[in-house]
Amino acid sequence: MPLTWRLGTVVATRTETPSAKTITLDIPDWPGHLPGQHVDVRLTAEDGYQAQRSYSIASSPEDDHLALTVERLDDGEVSVYLCDELRADDQLELRGPIGGYFTWQAEDGGPLLLVAGGSGLVPLAAMLRHRAAARADVDTRLLLSAGRQDDVLYRAELERFATGGIGVHYTLTREQPPGWSGWSRRVDADMLREMGPDARDRPRAFVCGPTPFVERVASLLVDAGHEAKMVKTERFGPTGG
Amino acid sequence: MSDADQNLDGNGIGGLLEEIFVVEPTTAERICQSCRSRHPAGAHRAYIAAGVVLRCPSCSDVAVRVSELPGRRVVEFRGTWIFESSA
Amino acid sequence: MAPVSRGFHGRRRADIDTTKVPPGQYVVDDFPVLSAGPTPHTPLDEWSFTINGAVDSPTSWSWEELLALPSETFTVDIHCVTKWSKLGTQWTGVSVDVLLQDVDTSAEYVSAFCDGGYTTNLPLDDVTDGQAWVAYEFDGEPLEAEHGGPARLLVPHLYLWKSAKWVRGLTLLDHDEPGFWETLGYHNRGDPWKEQRYWSD
Numbered sequence: 001m002p003l004t005w006r007l008g009t010v011v012a013t014r015t016e017t018p019s020a021k022t023i024t025l026d027i028p029d030w031p032g033h034l035p036g037q038h039v040d041v042r043l044t045a046e047d048g049y050q051a052q053r054s055y056s057i058a059s060s061p062e063d064d065h066l067a068l069t070v071e072r073l074d075d076g077e078v079s080v081y082l083c084d085e086l087r088a089d090d091q092l093e094l095r096g097p098i099g100g101y102f103t104w105q106a107e108d109g110g111p112l113l114l115v116a117g118g119s120g121l122v123p124l125a126a127m128l129r130h131r132a133a134a135r136a137d138v139d140t141r142l143l144l145s146a147g148r149q150d151d152v153l154y155r156a157e158l159e160r161f162a163t164g165g166i167g168v169h170y171t172l173t174r175e176q177p178p179g180w181s182g183w184s185r186r187v188d189a190d191m192l193r194e195m196g197p198d199a200r201d202r203p204r205a206f207v208c209g210p211t212p213f214v215e216r217v218a219s220l221l222v223d224a225g226h227e228a229k230m231v232k233t234e235r236f237g238p239t240g241g
Numbered sequence: 242m243s244d245a246d247q248n249l250d251g252n253g254i255g256g257l258l259e260e261i262f263v264v265e266p267t268t269a270e271r272i273c274q275s276c277r278s279r280h281p282a283g284a285h286r287a288y289i290a291a292g293v294v295l296r297c298p299s300c301s302d303v304a305v306r307v308s309e310l311p312g313r314r315v316v317e318f319r320g321t322w323i324f325e326s327s328a
Numbered sequence: 329m330a331p332v333s334r335g336f337h338g339r340r341r342a343d344i345d346t347t348k349v350p351p352g353q354y355v356v357d358d359f360p361v362l363s364a365g366p367t368p369h370t371p372l373d374e375w376s377f378t379i380n381g382a383v384d385s386p387t388s389w390s391w392e393e394l395l396a397l398p399s400e401t402f403t404v405d406i407h408c409v410t411k412w413s414k415l416g417t418q419w420t421g422v423s424v425d426v427l428l429q430d431v432d433t434s435a436e437y438v439s440a441f442c443d444g445g446y447t448t449n450l451p452l453d454d455v456t457d458g459q460a461w462v463a464y465e466f467d468g469e470p471l472e473a474e475h476g477g478p479a480r481l482l483v484p485h486l487y488l489w490k491s492a493k494w495v496r497g498l499t500l501l502d503h504d505e506p507g508f509w510e511t512l513g514y515h516n517r518g519d520p521w522k523e524q525r526y527w528s529d
Contacts, residue, residue: 038253051336051339054253075358085336096256101268286366292364292512308513308514
């Protein structure tokens, strides 16, 4: 099916953290998507000037509407507009879904090893939400690296996933709340070994976040014995999505 | 333009690739003409400058180059590409 | 035209002297990083700049030798074919005239070659008479790797893809040899004032 630009209507916007918003869209004739895929969003000014960026789909295919979570970058031409200006009933031009490479569906099986740096959590959250909707019982472990607890996306939902049997691990690298018992350093080999699963279990690994983070974590996983083709990566660029 | 769209990968430029390939391209695999390694398009490194350059994740040699000009697109492929059919 | 996004204005443009802005360009305050490949990191003790091709014998300078040549600090406007322009940028470098001083050639063209394999072609007339430099400082600081450091070619009167980052030399040629972007649809010369962006311009 050829990719065409479509117009979606903003149903709602929700503040996730001080620097991230989720935008929920209604898109007529949306063909559906696989968890992990993204859309290209295109903005057009009155003088014809255009800017385009890619955003991972946060919602699972089972949801009624499409959701994107956007991290607001201070010098981000598009993210600033999406977070500060866009509101319900606005239209947003987008095309997708894009990307068959970085996807996971319940039928692919597990174990599932998810490692996210900051807003790299978004496509992995779509996988977790789909896993829940599909009632897939695969061994799933998530490691999220964030600067501070306030930066953690979907915190309450992640807590529910943890209670429901997903191994959820955090490392807060810049600032930790009082009494913090989680990790507080950059992801390293020991951390990955501790959270598992072992490479022998041949987990499907998905790593997403800023480029340097993704490259480092992917190398660590391969060094730990995971086959390179079992480690899928999605790079967001130097700072984020 | 901000720096947010630099250093992506073949998956991140999937929209552009799909316009060229017409079929879902990010799972297509390529055997590098230089180092003979094999990787899916989605795992290649994408560089966005005057045009878009996709490079081998093992040796950085050029895999695809694309210029988007008014009214046309100029594309160069290198290496051996494998497209699985869905049949 | 695509549907207009309510309330979207794009990057804020500074108040600028429009006579300094070539057609189709807009002015930016930052310095976008656009590269066709990964940033090379050649150690300075392995770095050299070479002039070869249609010459009696190639000439090379080591990093120390380049820095010992007469240099200039100058301020120019730069224009990228992706439509951004940056006005009043300050650079320090060696004029290509200095590098070609003792070079005898009947060549009419040059091809700049770089770490990472990038190339770009120019008429020799466009890199002489004070129009081009091998620049190694930007804004008074050593040129950052992502902007082409340790040294890049700087030819500000043409689109910035001609100002090859990570330049390692010039090959003098009697024919025009289209480079990395020129073989993919971009103009052989690239004059922003004539908007020479693409093959058919």
